[in-house]
Amino acid sequence: MQLGLVGLGRMGGNMRERLRAAGHEVVGFDHNAELSDVASLPELVEKLSAPRAVWVMVPAGVTDATIDELAALLDSGDIIIDGGNSRFSDDAPRAERLNEHGIGYLDVGVSGGVWGRQNGYALMVGGSEEHVGQLMPIFEALKPEGEFGFVHAGPVGAGHYAKMVHNGIEYGLMHAYAEGYELLAASELVTNVPGVFKSWREGTVVRSWLLDLLDRALDEDPELAELSGYTEDTGEGRWTVDEAVRLAVPLNVITASLFARFASRQDDSPAMKAVAALRQQFGGHAVRKR
Numbered sequence: 001m002q003l004g005l006v007g008l009g010r011m012g013g014n015m016r017e018r019l020r021a022a023g024h025e026v027v028g029f030d031h032n033a034e035l036s037d038v039a040s041l042p043e044l045v046e047k048l049s050a051p052r053a054v055w056v057m058v059p060a061g062v063t064d065a066t067i068d069e070l071a072a073l074l075d076s077g078d079i080i081i082d083g084g085n086s087r088f089s090d091d092a093p094r095a096e097r098l099n100e101h102g103i104g105y106l107d108v109g110v111s112g113g114v115w116g117r118q119n120g121y122a123l124m125v126g127g128s129e130e131h132v133g134q135l136m137p138i139f140e141a142l143k144p145e146g147e148f149g150f151v152h153a154g155p156v157g158a159g160h161y162a163k164m165v166h167n168g169i170e171y172g173l174m175h176a177y178a179e180g181y182e183l184l185a186a187s188e189l190v191t192n193v194p195g196v197f198k199s200w201r202e203g204t205v206v207r208s209w210l211l212d213l214l215d216r217a218l219d220e221d222p223e224l225a226e227l228s229g230y231t232e233d234t235g236e237g238r239w240t241v242d243e244a245v246r247l248a249v250p251l252n253v254i255t256a257s258l259f260a261r262f263a264s265r266q267d268d269s270p271a272m273k274a275v276a277a278l279r280q281q282f283g284g285h286a287v288r289k290r
């Protein structure tokens with residue numbers, strides 16, 4: 001089938017290749033002319049025959065502007081798919097705006113990162129049965145081979161909601177491995193920390209793809225000596241915690257792992273300075289000066 005694909009970065013570019021390898025006709029647009037198949041969005045739309053399907057794979061901050069620009073070029077009966085990491089609460093207003101022009105909307109949480117081209121992308125889809133059915137050949141080509149890796153999670157918004165929770169879990173899992181790594185590295189007994197992680201890849205209760213990737217990172221740099229611990233986040237963890245607060249769901253692990261990322265960005269902790277100052281005030285305990 002034919003698909004327009006807007007955004008050909010690390011994710012979109014690899015998705016284009018996977019779709020083409022499966023025999024689909026993909027017309028891609030990116031502001032980087034070296035990556036793009038066409039010079040503009042109007043040209044992309046012109047190259048597609050109706051009813052058109054256009055998949056948007058751009059950074060979360062520019063999704064709405066891109067969708068609005070596309071909507072002005074598309075016709076009733078066309079469908080826009082947002083495969084980026086949008087906040088789920090943006091989806092329903094978007095779908096309503098598009099519906100006024102007769103344009104359908106699907107939100108798709110896409111997992112797999114830079115490995116997706118080879119391994120397939122796990123897809124979490126929100127939208128109507130009808131629209132999901134129309135895009136099924138594309139989903140089939142993108143998803144991993146085998147039984148799992150695809151879900152129609154519910155109506156518009158459910159795909160991004162599922163991806164948000166997936167990413168919250170991702171934060172917590174990564175952090176548990178990371179804390180185990182730190183303790184092993186601090187231990188006086190364990191002399192082969194990378195070896196312990198490698199051994200865990202088979203047979204253990206904690207084997208997983210994230211563990212495999214940590215082993216890979218330790219193969220490259222056994223003490224992670226070349227890295228700083230400074231860790232960014234792109235929003236999914238914060239949205240997960242926002243939802244937990246709204247619904248009064250105790251998200252202890254995920255919240256702690258999000259906050260650990262914030263702490264990683266501090267040169268010194270104002271909170272811990274206050275604790276040190278208070279210990280000195282009430283107990284005369286020693287403090288360290290800068």
Ligand SMILES: O=C(O)[C@H](O)[C@@H](O)[C@H](O)[C@H](O)COP(=O)(O)O
Nearest residue numbers: 111112113167232233234235236
């Ligand atoms: O499933 C995936 O492929 C990942 O979850 C991916 O989508 C993720 O969003 C970014 O790699 C970084 O996310 P954070 O900045 O939130 O850590």
